[in-house]
Amino acid sequence: xxxxxxxxxxxxxxGVLYCRGIDPIMPLGLFRGVDQGGWDPIxxxxxxxxxxxxxxxxxxxxxxxxxxxxGKVGTEDGEAVIxxxxxxxxxxxxxxxxxxxxxxxxxxxVFFCQNNQYAISEPLxxxxxxxxxxxxxxxxxxxxxxxxxxxxxxxxxTRAALDQARVGQGPTLxxxxxxxxxxxxxxxxPTRYRIASEVEAWxxxxxxLRVRRFLEQQGLADQSFFGEVDEQARVEAVKxxxxxxxxxxxxxxxxxxxxxxxxxxxIDEEREQFTAYLSSFAGEVH
Amino acid sequence: METVTIGKALNLGLRRALEDDPKVILMGEDIGRLGxxxxxxxxxxxxxxxxxxxxTPLAESGIVGTAVGLCLRGYRPVLEIQFDGFVYPAYDxxxxxxxxxxxxxxxxxxxIRIPFGGGIGAVEHHSESPEAYFSHTAGLKVxxxxxxxxxxxxxxxxxASDDPIIFFEPKRRYWEKGPVDTDAEPYPLHAARVxxxxxxxxxxxxxxxxxxxxxxxxxxxxxxxxxxxIDLRSISPLDMAPVYESVRKTGRxxxxxxxxxxxxVGAEIAARVTEQCFYSLxxxxxxxxxxxxxxxxxxxxxxxxxxxDRVLDAVDRSFGW
Numbered sequence: 001x002x003x004x005x006x007x008x009x010x011x012x013x014x015g016v017l018y019c020r021g022i023d024p025i026m027p028l029g030l031f032r033g034v035d036q037g038g039w040d041p042i043x044x045x046x047x048x049x050x051x052x053x054x055x056x057x058x059x060x061x062x063x064x065x066x067x068x069x070x071g072k073v074g075t076e077d078g079e080a081v082i083x084x085x086x087x088x089x090x091x092x093x094x095x096x097x098x099x100x101x102x103x104x105x106x107x108x109x110v111f112f113c114q115n116n117q118y119a120i121s122e123p124l125x126x127x128x129x130x131x132x133x134x135x136x137x138x139x140x141x142x143x144x145x146x147x148x149x150x151x152x153x154x155x156x157x158t159r160a161a162l163d164q165a166r167v168g169q170g171p172t173l174x175x176x177x178x179x180x181x182x183x184x185x186x187x188x189x190p191t192r193y194r195i196a197s198e199v200e201a202w203x204x205x206x207x208x209l210r211v212r213r214f215l216e217q218q219g220l221a222d223q224s225f226f227g228e229v230d231e232q233a234r235v236e237a238v239k240x241x242x243x244x245x246x247x248x249x250x251x252x253x254x255x256x257x258x259x260x261x262x263x264x265x266x267i268d269e270e271r272e273q274f275t276a277y278l279s280s281f282a283g284e285v286h
Numbered sequence: 287m288e289t290v291t292i293g294k295a296l297n298l299g300l301r302r303a304l305e306d307d308p309k310v311i312l313m314g315e316d317i318g319r320l321g322x323x324x325x326x327x328x329x330x331x332x333x334x335x336x337x338x339x340x341x342t343p344l345a346e347s348g349i350v351g352t353a354v355g356l357c358l359r360g361y362r363p364v365l366e367i368q369f370d371g372f373v374y375p376a377y378d379x380x381x382x383x384x385x386x387x388x389x390x391x392x393x394x395x396x397x398i399r400i401p402f403g404g405g406i407g408a409v410e411h412h413s414e415s416p417e418a419y420f421s422h423t424a425g426l427k428v429x430x431x432x433x434x435x436x437x438x439x440x441x442x443x444x445x446a447s448d449d450p451i452i453f454f455e456p457k458r459r460y461w462e463k464g465p466v467d468t469d470a471e472p473y474p475l476h477a478a479r480v481x482x483x484x485x486x487x488x489x490x491x492x493x494x495x496x497x498x499x500x501x502x503x504x505x506x507x508x509x510x511x512x513x514x515x516i517d518l519r520s521i522s523p524l525d526m527a528p529v530y531e532s533v534r535k536t537g538r539x540x541x542x543x544x545x546x547x548x549x550x551v552g553a554e555i556a557a558r559v560t561e562q563c564f565y566s567l568x569x570x571x572x573x574x575x576x577x578x579x580x581x582x583x584x585x586x587x588x589x590x591x592x593x594x595d596r597v598l599d600a601v602d603r604s605f606g607w
Contacts, residue, residue: 037391050383061352065352066356066359100343
């Protein structure tokens, strides 16, 4: 991605968020339950996390239509958009509508489908009878499957697709074929729906291990480099955990803020009433 | 001052909004060459180009979802949902995305125009009144125009507002004519207005039912009863001050809307009036609404829709309490 490009993430795109320069405490505030996110998507060129599966693909398409309307396609400072989603999202109407719209408006958008083969417990066979990348053909733009556990291949394919969008070649669907190693959430139990040997086979394809072996074999990095990276990751993770635990709970009345850009007299009235109610407990321990 | 239909007033208002702000774009099904199925956007694509008056794929969720992205790009999309009953495929984008985006980060200046209500003899899904669904959702503002002057000004005010606004248009009144003052300072967008002063009972209505309420007031006056008719204009937020003031004067309130009564706008108004005007009320707040059935076949829709007689019947019942 170039600085002027825009990303529309799922709620798991923490890596992209980090690369866009957003403090990783911000999405963690969302999951900690102290706010709703709060970064400026326009300034950071990174849209808000979208919890409703696939809804962001339409937002990405609209933004890309705006790029074309602004004449920022095929120019020196051309812009492109990338929309992330998963294999489960590929069944959503919004994703299929985004394919239609981006195609007919020739919008500069790259659809990056991270196919990790499971939508919580449901395997890919419950979402599709054809390889996902092949769907693009029916909508009128190219689809490509890449080994999602190959860092360099994924980079090359993504870069090529964004470049094509930027110069006016329209949308591309990338299917990054990978595997979800862990559980969907802490309440999930993958042992109920998949076998250990499948997980083990994918462990051997760990993309981080693979890129590390590649760098070692090519003599591009040595043990001290990896040691530094590991240490840096450890320190940052410790710091981030501490910061998450220190996040203060918001004051209850802040729930009335930021409902409308122009505010609302009804909400002001509720805020006042609730503030008066809270203050009626002044001095009490509760 | 010129005399035009509500439909033409909307067209003129949209035209002026397109002239005033190059970031304003219109999107919808058949709004370009055809000018919309009700011709509200007639001639606008010809004059402003197909980049600004955009015929979209037949996908309502896509209309609203792409508008979210266009807002983030700095545009001010004005969307046409062809008929009230076609808004539901876009419901998720409206309720989950448009309404919540300011709470997450920054607001979206989207206007979603919906021709609504019955009385045009249409097949199902073309005569619904879904305003309560949107009024129930925090983060959306909901307004309804009822006459040409409001149509002309309110659509421009909605487009200029940074809030996401659902803009309901009384489709069966599109052809009704009235004066439009294109120079006068417009009335505030989210303010209710007394459409006809009176002293004996208050009738609150909005959109297509304002005409019905005014006709009822004319008939009541012939029988010696002066009804005060209030045009709500804004459903969310509700501007209740003129309603309270009126009820404190008359002691009687009848709320009229086409949407079914259950959990509707009338119920909300009744609750608020009961809270604020309890000792002024001479009778319970009464509602004259569509019945709590799916919108019926066209041959019986006039029995489903509130009309002059049902409004007067409610007024009689209020006085008979």
